[in-house]
Amino acid sequence: MTRALFLEAPATSRGPLPWLLALGAGLAQAASLAWPGPGSLAGQPLWWLQILSLALLGRVLLGAGSARRAALLGWLFATSWLVGTFWWLFISMHTYGGLAAPLAALAVLALALFLASYYAAVSALFWRVAPNCRAQAAMIFAALWLLAELARGQWWTGFPWGAGGYAHADGPLAVLARSVGVYGMGFVAAALAMGLARWRLADLRRWRWWAGLALLLLAWAGLAWQRHCAVEGCGAPAEEHKSLSVTLLQGNIPQDEKFQPGSGVPLALHWYYEQVRFTDAALVVAPETAIPLLPQQLVPGYLEEIAERFSSGRQALLLGIPLGNLEQGYTNSVLGFAPGQQPPYRYDKHHLVPFGEFIPPFFRWFTEMMNIPLGDFNRGAVGQPSLPWAGERIAPNICYEDLFGEELGARFRDPASAPTIMANMSNIGWFGDTVAIDQHLAISRLRALEFERPMLRATNTGATAVIDHRARVTHRLPAFQRKALNAQVQGRGGAVTPYAWWVSRWGLAPLWALGLGLAAWAWLRRRRH
Template identity: 80%
Template structure:
């Protein structure tokens, strides 16, 4: 006997409307990550837009159509999220506008193929029973997000979980991280898409709502106890004074020897020598030259300035030589150090800091200072200063929580303060600034450690261990953000503990386990309960 498709109970929707709804849902998903009018992430819009997409998927009518609709949804979402790549390629790179548009759409379409694949799989695998279908949808969404975040060096910018840095699902960050939050949002979205008016009179539907509410309340209470202390209070660190430098050097001048370079050298030199804070941080490539290219005594003067007294400096600067290779690095100067502290960026930006195989023809079309940098190791040591262990990361490295998590493997050396040094001036005055701030906030939630951000153009900010922005300098303004940060010690979060040991493999295993079980049970689960 032929087996009916698991979702045959859902009448297929024909005509242009499903395609329009998929497009609208994708664009709304992008807007939820950083609302264009204000920059705030909107957790409710992320769930609603994903619920709209789930509604479209349920009526796709077949695996092929489901895959194509998923591709439209994901391409619209991703292109609407990182459209600002156009600015770096066209405005600063000199790539012709049509080619820059095609490049952004091509990247979005390529990454969207992951979601197209899992959309087709959902139609083939999902049982008719609504709760089970929601679980399968969440598992497949999780696998697509993981694939985008890790394959081909990974580009997880705009993952759905980043819309939840505030809201009811934020409490899950300390346990399952951003991808777990995204899976939970997908589960709720599919349940929402399958809701019926009759559910208001259905005792089982209300039992499910109460069960989900209880789980959410438990996660929130667990987070409250961990952050605020229920019984023995967590260790309290003395506040550390900060001076975060935001040079606002115009990106089209930043590497120009006759304008941006001398401007940066002079301004940062003056501010670094005048700063009074305990920790001074200058952003990624604040000094845009190699040490051997600087005038004699420039870098040595900074080292001497911070060799004594109660201050330390973290400074973004390229290091290396033609023979040894180059690194995008952070130098740290503090009293009583025999050698400067050094951190080398590990997760390099494709096309910016390394050129993928077979793509040199593409980079040669742009007028951007590119190079093949060496990679630093994962889990490099922190800078020990003023009773804190200060762990830098550079630019979009804070996207990769699993790599930051390696630093929590040894509790005795785990960071108490995270520091991000960035320059995203390549992308203009766009939502990229607010999106990156939300990424840093999510890392603070996952590890329950404060995150300090020093950037060239924004967002220079201080984020506490609750993921709240306590201080922020307006973007595209030159100045110094003077603030305080309170380091956080104590036990690592559950997420930090398991990701430090196993990376993201537990989430991969969970996603594949649910998908595999659905494959084994396809055609046998839920048909007798199609009306549920």
């Protein structure tokens, strides 16, 4: 039957143009997360490109002509977006994992195709149920897109790298982070994109369009002022802490040598030992698996000397190291040494990387084709306590755990024990000198926006940086240099953000309810008509 919604849409094209547009829009979506080109924009998120690329998909879907065609166009868009976002997984599997190049490329494509199926499904559903009203259609598209993003971020342990909201770490939608988080930002961006997709020049002559624009601007101004008052205090002193001196260590141990006993292992043991011995910072942070051996494999006295070094005085250390044994299993962990901290503080990584840190059911044959050391870890608990030190509560997270704000948020349920500083300890040397470094920096910046807490990043190869509670990068080391970053960080306490409040209690359930509720309303409305 004829759909009134699409009367204003472009006529369905029988040629290759819609497919080329969907492909190009998906690649533009990937580029919006961290611009891969040269120049001053290199590595920066581009919020406007994210909205424009999604709007282009919206135009293509409006002219799809059938639900099946809409699904295929959405699938093509999402596949090109995801391959363009995490193509660097090829490096980890082929260059460092030893998997044959064709198989590594096929594995990246297969992962993208699987995750893109969520977006294919919602593209088809949007074509079927979207109402004629432009505002309602924009909300329905946003709700369905939100459901696809949530499914990608949570199902099958979740792989949300490259979610659209990360393009808005800068830009006007950043004010939403403290209230609705990265997925809520993606919801608003999708609504704006569909509104743009259906925009016509004739709309400028309609008072309703101008009234809607005025309401949007007023809402944005109100949120911006609210965030300004929360962050700056608006005359009332915010609960800012004294500056804390920090040293963030970047060992730059080549990934193909990192676990080699004749090269990377002695280099790491010597360099990190020398750094922690002579620094005078109040807090020293070394990256994930900075010590690439289990404690029982170390030279006797090595770890004990480090513990003794930080058992008195005014300094503390967070050190990435694997722990465990064959009988009890292994963990990717952080040990914290500080005066009066007995036994040492311990944090065990909870959200493990599939195929890198745990083996999914029925896929052991795949991991056995690669050479990845310690590839099957045990999980730590959600909401582990912070390290109390120098009047701060320092909450570590390991590598891509900082993609899961809903899990980090579990620590914020009680404001009295909520983190005042977050610390991400990573090794993404697995992915080479690629845009993955800048993408991960943007992810950490988004967490700083959501929780309004500074984020320290200590990494093996980059990006080692200090991010303040406004998500500004105040200090950063060049990637792929063996250096120590000396800086100051100012912790934040007091009331938690609205996002931290609700996500610590209900996780992402409110966003699931929003998406499912709007989708159900659209489906029932279509059935009645």
